[in-house]
Amino acid sequence: MQYVSTRNATYRVSSMEAIKLGISMDGGLFVPEEIPSLPIEKLMPLLQSSYQERAVEILKLFLTDYAPEDLKFCTDQAYRSDNFSSPRIAPVKNLGSGLHVQELWHGPTAAFKDMALQILPLFLTMAIEKTGENSQILILAATSGDTGKAALEGFKDVPGTRILVFYPQEGVSALQRLQMITQEGGNLKVSGVYGNFDDTQSGVKGIFTDPVLKQELAQKGYRFSSANSINWGRLVPQIVYYYSAYLDLLQQGSIELGEEINVVVPTGNFGNILAAYYAKKMGLPLHKLICASNDNHVLTDFIRTGIYDRRRQFVPTLSPSMDILISSNLERLLFELAGRDDAQVVHWMHELTEHGVYGLEGEALEQLVSLFWGGYATEDETRRAIRNTYETRGYTLDPHTAVGMHVYDRYKEETGDERQTLLISTASPFKFPKDVLLAITAGGPNNREETDLLVELAKVSSTDMPAPLLGLKDKEVLHREVCGKDEMRQAVMSFINAKEE
Numbered sequence: 001m002q003y004v005s006t007r008n009a010t011y012r013v014s015s016m017e018a019i020k021l022g023i024s025m026d027g028g029l030f031v032p033e034e035i036p037s038l039p040i041e042k043l044m045p046l047l048q049s050s051y052q053e054r055a056v057e058i059l060k061l062f063l064t065d066y067a068p069e070d071l072k073f074c075t076d077q078a079y080r081s082d083n084f085s086s087p088r089i090a091p092v093k094n095l096g097s098g099l100h101v102q103e104l105w106h107g108p109t110a111a112f113k114d115m116a117l118q119i120l121p122l123f124l125t126m127a128i129e130k131t132g133e134n135s136q137i138l139i140l141a142a143t144s145g146d147t148g149k150a151a152l153e154g155f156k157d158v159p160g161t162r163i164l165v166f167y168p169q170e171g172v173s174a175l176q177r178l179q180m181i182t183q184e185g186g187n188l189k190v191s192g193v194y195g196n197f198d199d200t201q202s203g204v205k206g207i208f209t210d211p212v213l214k215q216e217l218a219q220k221g222y223r224f225s226s227a228n229s230i231n232w233g234r235l236v237p238q239i240v241y242y243y244s245a246y247l248d249l250l251q252q253g254s255i256e257l258g259e260e261i262n263v264v265v266p267t268g269n270f271g272n273i274l275a276a277y278y279a280k281k282m283g284l285p286l287h288k289l290i291c292a293s294n295d296n297h298v299l300t301d302f303i304r305t306g307i308y309d310r311r312r313q314f315v316p317t318l319s320p321s322m323d324i325l326i327s328s329n330l331e332r333l334l335f336e337l338a339g340r341d342d343a344q345v346v347h348w349m350h351e352l353t354e355h356g357v358y359g360l361e362g363e364a365l366e367q368l369v370s371l372f373w374g375g376y377a378t379e380d381e382t383r384r385a386i387r388n389t390y391e392t393r394g395y396t397l398d399p400h401t402a403v404g405m406h407v408y409d410r411y412k413e414e415t416g417d418e419r420q421t422l423l424i425s426t427a428s429p430f431k432f433p434k435d436v437l438l439a440i441t442a443g444g445p446n447n448r449e450e451t452d453l454l455v456e457l458a459k460v461s462s463t464d465m466p467a468p469l470l471g472l473k474d475k476e477v478l479h480r481e482v483c484g485k486d487e488m489r490q491a492v493m494s495f496i497n498a499k500e501e
């Protein structure tokens with residue numbers, strides 16, 4: 001299987017190349033030349049199998065230049081039991097009345113990014129080895145909160161790689177920041193950026209596609225790659241958990257073979273829900289792909305009208321990892337909706353950069369509307385979803401998943417669709433202890449360090465707190481830099497020029 005750029009479908013690379021490059025130099029994203037088919041019936045022998053075994057079956061369809069035993073090595077290594085607190089890796093829990101929640105936050109950083117970022121470094125080091133790459137790989141990541149920490153954990157001290165993470169100074173929660181600025185490891189650096197996530201992400205994309213900088217780095221023996229979901233190596237592991245959830249639901253007797261289910265995905269950069277789209281295209285019986293947004297509801301409006309309009313105020317919310325106005329991965333969907341017409345994608349992306357808006361019409365729009373349903377939750381609605389779910393279902397949601405819960409309720413109200421539904425839970429509530437406690441306890445906590453609130457939340461929710469968050473408050477702060485959004489290039493160069501510690 002070869003990969004093509006969404007902005008130049010004649011530019012073809014292998015999966016190893018696509019993973020090493022991260023993004024195409026024309027600014028496009030790599031997509032598989034064709035989407036393979038995998039009817040669920042074919043996976044029935046894996047009904048009793050582990051997550052790792054299921055993963056290999058799916059990954060091998062896409063990563064065809066990796067040997068299956070190498071993929072097995074990667075999945076065993078990434079999803080090992082000292083890395084994930086649940087042996088099921090991505091367990092599905094029945095919340096009753098047709099709703100099931102898949103918890104994707106049992107990894108080392110307590111958010112769903114671990115599902116991909118624990119395995120991406122393995123794909124990458126293997127690609128470096130097998131392709132005889134002799135440059136060092138410099139991973140750059142922009143984070144809306146969770147990618148940064150997950151990427152740092154994944155790439156920490158991985159030979160042949162160095163990693164630099166930029167996070168928006170105004171964007172991430174206190175605990176998310178603390179997780180990053182206390183990160184240990186000899187090959188990495190973390191820097192704040194004065195700005196929001198979109199500024200940070202545009203900065204990183206600009207660096208990636210800057211030929212001069214690329215040249216300078218090459219002279220120093222480096223090439224760039226990306227740990228953001230623009231990298232295909234991050235997308236593909238996410239397809240796995242949709243298949244795995246379906247098999248779990250079958251195994252639990254919640255659905256019949258072939259029965260269509262809905263999925264609700266708290267969405268930011270459109271990576272997670274795009275993986276659901278690919279799964280559906282491959283033949284997984286998914287009905288509606290329900291895209292949940294917060295007050296930054298560009299995507300809701302897009303799905304309802306076909307017009308993508310980023311010309312609006314960026315709003316910091318309780319669900320910071322979804323505070324995004326430019327959803328990068330949408331480009332991959334556009335490529336499919338346009339019938340793989342790269343020129344059309346280039347046109348839309350040009351409109352977006354030049355005018356901040358573009359619109360779909362005709363067949364592309366019809367497809368968008370039939371595949372997706374979009375909704376959003378305000379801040380109050382998010383808090384209410386946390387409280388209601390806690391009170392009525394005895395389950396504690398983080399603010400991102402709560403956005404999904406609210407949108408799920410609206411979807412049922414508006415459509416009357418009672419199908420079995422999978423709600424994707426993207427973060428542990430323990431990553432946002434203050435906001436969660438405020439939502440579920442009257443009056444709420446006051447004037448205390450977020451790390452102290454973890455204990456209180458554990459009591460109130462009667463759930464165990466993720467071990468990695470436990471020791472955070474005693475850790476030393478190692479990364480204090482913050483740069484302007486125009487200084488990110490310099491930050492890259494000074495990182496490269498600094499001796500590896």
Ligand SMILES: *Cc1c(COP(=O)(O)O)cnc(C)c1O
Nearest residue numbers: 146268269270271272321426427
């Ligand atoms: C990254 C993230 C999201 C958004 O996921 P996308 O793939 O960017 O749409 C939602 N919730 C949490 C907790 C996240 O970390």
